[in-house]
Amino acid sequence: MKEINIxxxxxxxxxxxxxxxxxxxxxxxxxxxxVSKWETGQSxxxxxxxxxxxxxxxxxxxELMGYEPQMTKEDIKKLYHQFSSSFATRxxxxxxxxxxxxxxxxxxxxxxxxxxxxxxxxxxxLSKEKKEQETILNEAAELCIRIRTESDDVWLAKEATSFxxxxxxxxxxxxxxxxxxxxxxxxxxxxxxxxxxxYQMMGNISKAKxxxxxxxxxxxxxxxxxxxxxxxxxxxxxxxxxxxxxxTLSVAEIYDLKQLHPNTMAQIYFTAAQVxxxxxxxxxxxxxxxxxxxxxxxNFLLFSLHGDSFFDEIDGWLADFxxxxxxxxxxKVIKESMLQSVLSNPAFTFLAEQPLYxxxxxxxxxxxxxx
Numbered sequence: 151m152k153e154i155n156i157x158x159x160x161x162x163x164x165x166x167x168x169x170x171x172x173x174x175x176x177x178x179x180x181x182x183x184x185v186s187k188w189e190t191g192q193s194x195x196x197x198x199x200x201x202x203x204x205x206x207x208x209x210x211x212x213e214l215m216g217y218e219p220q221m222t223k224e225d226i227k228k229l230y231h232q233f234s235s236s237f238a239t240r241x242x243x244x245x246x247x248x249x250x251x252x253x254x255x256x257x258x259x260x261x262x263x264x265x266x267x268x269x270x271x272x273x274x275x276l277s278k279e280k281k282e283q284e285t286i287l288n289e290a291a292e293l294c295i296r297i298r299t300e301s302d303d304v305w306l307a308k309e310a311t312s313f314x315x316x317x318x319x320x321x322x323x324x325x326x327x328x329x330x331x332x333x334x335x336x337x338x339x340x341x342x343x344x345x346x347x348x349y350q351m352m353g354n355i356s357k358a359k360x361x362x363x364x365x366x367x368x369x370x371x372x373x374x375x376x377x378x379x380x381x382x383x384x385x386x387x388x389x390x391x392x393x394x395x396x397x398t399l400s401v402a403e404i405y406d407l408k409q410l411h412p413n414t415m416a417q418i419y420f421t422a423a424q425v426x427x428x429x430x431x432x433x434x435x436x437x438x439x440x441x442x443x444x445x446x447x448x449n450f451l452l453f454s455l456h457g458d459s460f461f462d463e464i465d466g467w468l469a470d471f472x473x474x475x476x477x478x479x480x481x482k483v484i485k486e487s488m489l490q491s492v493l494s495n496p497a498f499t500f501l502a503e504q505p506l507y508x509x510x511x512x513x514x515x516x517x518x519x520x521x
């Protein structure tokens with residue numbers, strides 16, 4: 151990121167052209183002393199002089215001011231993780247204020263605005279006030295609205311639309327979700343398959359494999375990722391729960407999702423434990439909680455997105471996509487969330503005196519930072 155620095159830019163451009171302060175002063179119609187003050191940062195040119203100065207040096211006004219309204223993908227990625235780390239270690243209000251300043255400064259950099267929307271939504275719960283949490287989620291949704299209505303990037307606009315809907319869900323505004331996405335279910339697009347075939351026709355087999363793998367990877371995660379919601383929808387149907395888990399865990403084992411995407415499996419185990427808890431089935435609830443604990447307390451690097459021996463063409467795509475293969479929140483924040491999700495869930499209250507439950511909690515606290 152670069153701050154506005156018209157003084158340095160004036161000196162640089164003047165020396166590149168080999169002209170004097172007197173010549174600039176004569177062209178603009180000011181004194182040499184005024185130009186000198188501009189170049190030393192003692193004062194700034196009147197705003198009406200900026201077009202003349204930019205035209206004189208054959209550059210844009212933004213370039214003249216040393217201002218870059220757009221950030222690079224790498225800069226966005228670094229900034230996101232700086233803020234993510236700050237949310238875990240510094241006062242929440244201070245970091246939130248800095249986020250808002252960056253948003254204002256780069257309000258036309260839509261890729262940045264999208265990541266800031268994700269950042270705000272992923273950390274809103276750190277605020278102690280419920281009203282402020284709602285305000286932050288609304289800010290994230292408003293950023294998404296700006297992106298989908300102003301950006302020329304079709305894919306980014308689609309992502310913003312989907313994430314706006316997520317914000318509405320978090321705000322418990324289901325009708326807004328339906329108003330945004332529509333009430334009818336459409337067929338899944340086949341863009342990836344078409345792109346893959348296009349690369350194959352061009353003889354770029356390597357790229358065709360990558361695109362096809364990315365499609366398979368995303369469809370797999372979409373299938374398995376819907377399991378927690380479907381389990382909760384069938385929480386009163388024991389037979390359906392068993393069928394859902396049988397099919398899901400069978401596919402997960404085939405694709406080794408505990409290694410490939412442990413976060414998804416942690417969500418499935420946790421939701422399964424919750425459903426069994428609602429049914430007062432202590433044995434199965436504890437079994438799923440134990441599986442959840444086993445994943446949560448493994449090497450945390452496993453929670454970074456990555457491919458494997460089957461999905462061996464997707465690492466480049468993961469590294470290039472949004473935040474790449476990094477977690478959306480700081481490790482400390484994620485660990486605390488994993489622990490609190492168990493401790494604060496009423497579905498597990500009846501397990502409080504169970505020796506295995508106590509041991510699971512002890513293990514989670516020991517590994518995730520609890521007392």
